[in-house]
Amino acid sequence: MHRVVHILRRTLDGIRRRPWLHLLSVVTLAAAFTSFAATYTAALNLDNLVARWVGTAELTVYLRQDATADDLIRLAEAVSSTEGVARVEPVTPTLAREGFAEGLGSHGELARGLPEAAFPASLEVHLTERLSRDQRGRNDLAARLAEVEMVGDVEAYDGWFERLSAISLVGRLSAWGLGLVALVVAMLVVAASVRAGVSSRRREIEVLRFVGATDRYVRLPFMLEGALEAALAMGIALIVLQLGIGWFEGFAVDVLPLLGAESIARPGGMTLLVLLLGGAAAGIFGSRLSLRRLEEV
Amino acid sequence: MTSSRTRGIEVDSRLPIVRLLRVSRFYRPDRPALFDLSLDVHPGEVLYVAGASGAGKSTLLRLLHLTETPDTGTILFGGHDVTSLKRSAVAFMRRSMGMIFQDFRLVDDLSVTANVGLPLEIAGLGGREITRRSEAMLERVGLSGRGDELAGGLSGGEQQRVAIARALVGRPSLVLADEPTGNLDAYSADLVLDLLESVASAGSTVVLATHDRLLMSARPQRTVALDRGRLVGASPTESRRRRRHREATADDRRIENTG
Numbered sequence: 001m002h003r004v005v006h007i008l009r010r011t012l013d014g015i016r017r018r019p020w021l022h023l024l025s026v027v028t029l030a031a032a033f034t035s036f037a038a039t040y041t042a043a044l045n046l047d048n049l050v051a052r053w054v055g056t057a058e059l060t061v062y063l064r065q066d067a068t069a070d071d072l073i074r075l076a077e078a079v080s081s082t083e084g085v086a087r088v089e090p091v092t093p094t095l096a097r098e099g100f101a102e103g104l105g106s107h108g109e110l111a112r113g114l115p116e117a118a119f120p121a122s123l124e125v126h127l128t129e130r131l132s133r134d135q136r137g138r139n140d141l142a143a144r145l146a147e148v149e150m151v152g153d154v155e156a157y158d159g160w161f162e163r164l165s166a167i168s169l170v171g172r173l174s175a176w177g178l179g180l181v182a183l184v185v186a187m188l189v190v191a192a193s194v195r196a197g198v199s200s201r202r203r204e205i206e207v208l209r210f211v212g213a214t215d216r217y218v219r220l221p222f223m224l225e226g227a228l229e230a231a232l233a234m235g236i237a238l239i240v241l242q243l244g245i246g247w248f249e250g251f252a253v254d255v256l257p258l259l260g261a262e263s264i265a266r267p268g269g270m271t272l273l274v275l276l277l278g279g280a281a282a283g284i285f286g287s288r289l290s291l292r293r294l295e296e297v
Numbered sequence: 298m299t300s301s302r303t304r305g306i307e308v309d310s311r312l313p314i315v316r317l318l319r320v321s322r323f324y325r326p327d328r329p330a331l332f333d334l335s336l337d338v339h340p341g342e343v344l345y346v347a348g349a350s351g352a353g354k355s356t357l358l359r360l361l362h363l364t365e366t367p368d369t370g371t372i373l374f375g376g377h378d379v380t381s382l383k384r385s386a387v388a389f390m391r392r393s394m395g396m397i398f399q400d401f402r403l404v405d406d407l408s409v410t411a412n413v414g415l416p417l418e419i420a421g422l423g424g425r426e427i428t429r430r431s432e433a434m435l436e437r438v439g440l441s442g443r444g445d446e447l448a449g450g451l452s453g454g455e456q457q458r459v460a461i462a463r464a465l466v467g468r469p470s471l472v473l474a475d476e477p478t479g480n481l482d483a484y485s486a487d488l489v490l491d492l493l494e495s496v497a498s499a500g501s502t503v504v505l506a507t508h509d510r511l512l513m514s515a516r517p518q519r520t521v522a523l524d525r526g527r528l529v530g531a532s533p534t535e536s537r538r539r540r541r542h543r544e545a546t547a548d549d550r551r552i553e554n555t556g
Contacts, residue, residue: 002423017406204404210362211416211463212392214385 003217010221014197015228022229025193029186029233030240033279036175036182037241037267043171045265050168058132059125061145064152065117071150072121078148079123084131084141089124096122105254120152183282186233190226190286197222198291223287230283234276242266312376313337314471314502315361320370322356322526329526330356334370336521336528338471338504343497345513346506348523354506357523358473361504362396363387392420395464395501399476401456405449409440409459412448416467434462438492454485461489465496472496474505478512490516 015022061079063072069092076090091099096119101108125145131137142156198205208218245264252264267275315338322331331353338344346354359365360372363379372380379390395416403412413434414427422430428444435441438458443451448459457477464472474493478486490512497503507513513520522530 003421005424006418203402204407207402207404207412207415208419209388210391210396210402211467212388212390212394212419214388217419 007217007220007224011224011228014201014221014225018197018200021193021196022225025189025229026233026236028189029230029279030236032182032185033234033237033275034240036178037237037275038244039171039178040175041241041245041265041267043168043175044267046168046171048265050164058127058138058157059142059145060155060157061123061125061151062153062155063121063123063150065120067121067150067152069121072123075148075150076123079125079145082141084128084137086126086128088126091122091124093117093119093121096120107254183278186230186279186282187286187289190229190283191290193229194222194226194287194290197225219291222291223284226283226287226290227280228283230286231276231280234279238267238272238275313373314340314375315504316373316376317360318371318373320360320367320372322353322360322365323368331360331367331523332526334523334526334528338502340502341497341500343494343503343505343518345518345520346504346523347508347510347513347520348506349508351525352508352523353526354508354523355475356526358396358475358504358506361471362394362473363390392416392467393470395467395469395472397457397460397464397472397474397477399479401453401460401480403448403456403459403463405447407448408444409435409446409448409451410444412459413444413462413466415463420467430466431462434466435459437465438462439488453480454482454488457481457485457489458492461492465492465501469501472501472503474503476507477505478507478509486512 072090076088079085080088093116097111097114097116101111104111138156142154145151146154205218245266249264317334317336320331320334321329323329346357348354360367363382366380371378410428410431413431417427417430432444435444438461440455440458448456477489481489493503493505520532521528
């Protein structure tokens with residue numbers, strides 16, 4: 001137990017003796033980790049948006065401007081009985097205008113001031129799971145619906161969903177790529193910090209060896225220093241992230257409803273814990289990497 | 298010592314505490330630092346290792362401290378072969394030893410008490426016990442009340458006394474001193490030697506390397522002389538102290554390090 005106390009004391013003593021070096025390391029690491037955390041959060045939110053949009057109507061059938069309410073009802077009944085269609089939601093011009101106004105949030109009154117004629121009646125067509133996965137089948141259905149006399153246009157959103165999915169994938173890959181870079185940066189920065197620490201404490205290490213300290217006793221304080229540095233940097237990064245999200249939400253309060261979101265998604269508690277421990281682990285690896293190459297340690 | 302993780306040097310008054318058998322150490326093939334050296338060191342004695350610069354005195358002490366291994370020959374501690382110990386075992390063996398260097402080897406930016414207490418920290422003692430024993434040792438070396446000062450701010454003689462206190466605070470079985478009075482004035486040198494002799498009287502064994510003939514003549518102890526790595530003389534074969542110790546001690550005595 002006393003040895004544990006001594007090792008912890010040596011660790012803190014090492015940090016106290018070179019505060020500016022450790023501060024520089026922590027700031028550098030925090031910048032790298034913040035970049036990763038921000039990209040990860042952006043990718044997370046992009047994923048959520050794409051999932052939300054993909055989960056909405058998969059076909060929108062716009063009726064002609066001169067279509068009547070009866071036309072809307074008849075078309076809805078006909079489409080409902082079509083193979084591959086799970087359900088149909090008729091949207092009158094009034095409902096369309098109201099839906100648009102809600103999407104504008106605090107600026108909704110602007111939409112409500114527009115004439116109903118600006119909003120064509122439409123059908124939100126939800127497909128069965130089988131047809132949802134069948135791009136050709138969806139396109140065939142869209143083409144057939146487009147030929148119906150009272151239909152003005154059919155939107156299948158295929159191009160949009162594919163682009164969004166691709167962007168989402170790029171976002172995820174970027175986040176993990178940045179994560180890897182941040183990890184490597186952490187290990188290198190900590191390794192350099194430990195090397196500097198060993199260099200400044202050569203005499204002390206020499207004397208410890210002379211009086212019977214084992215390799216573990218000599219090395220552990222340096223490894224703990226590295227772990228503390230990296231964990232602290234990750235903690236700072238996560239705090240900066242939370243503050244940044246809060247600040248960004250203030251700017252984006254009017255835009256989020258248009259995107260179908262109420263707030264910006266934050267990494268969950270377990271994710272935060274994993275990131276914190278991951279930071280500490282990177283610090284330990286960096287220290288170990290440095291200590292293995294230093295014969296005197 | 299029954300395992301590589303021994304915590305001490307077992308002392309049996311019937312056996313040499315250290316025995317070197319035909320030990321050689323080469324830094325260059327054509328010039329041995331030590332050559333075919335056989336030597337016994339007895340419990341409780343003060344052994345002077347004499348010789349000019351380059352004679353091999355420091356090399357001998359480094360071998361005894363297990364800092365280096367011999368190229369040939371065997372080193373026995375308490376009858377056990379320590380020639381090829383694992384690194385971790387060497388660490389444990391060193392806890393039974395105290396090492397004093399000519400250049401002190403203190404940690405300048407640590408306090409005097411912290412320097413002295415390092416062996417006790419390694420041995421796993423608590424903070425209060427370390428402080429108590431360190432301060433007691435500082436009092437013994439005449440540095441009472443100086444514990445909070447930084448070691449780097451002391452004079453040469455004071456630093457050497459701190460180094461001695463560090464070497465002795467763990468109650469080592471074996472004390473190795475490499476020119477401990479080399480950088481000291483006569484008064485401080487006397488103080489240091491008095492202290493080492495008192496430590497030997499208490500049961501520790503002291504091996505002291507020196508080239509100071511005046512010192513050796515003023516304090517007659519068993520002496521071995523080295524010249525270009527070879528043993529060229531020894532006198533007397535057994536010190537008076539050693540003979541008294543041997544005759545007075547009838548039973549085995551085990552001195553263990555507190556680690």
